[in-house]
Amino acid sequence: MQAKKPSRAWYVLILLPVVGVLWVPFYNMKEPSLFGFPFFYWYQLLWVPVSAVLIGIVYKKYKS
16 A cells, blocks of 8 residues: 655745745845844844755655
8 A cells, every 4th residue: 555645735845945045135134133143144044954944844744
């Protein structure tokens, strides 16, 4: 008996970081700063662990 494949709707989670980083007018500003870093930099750096977590969730969903 074959296992049921998960819905492809989970791929939307992978699109979130792509849209979040490619939509530059959203984060093209200096304020609010965090630990002296302008918003422009820490927003992009925040997406690195967020992307890893989202990709991990999708991977685990499809791996099982």
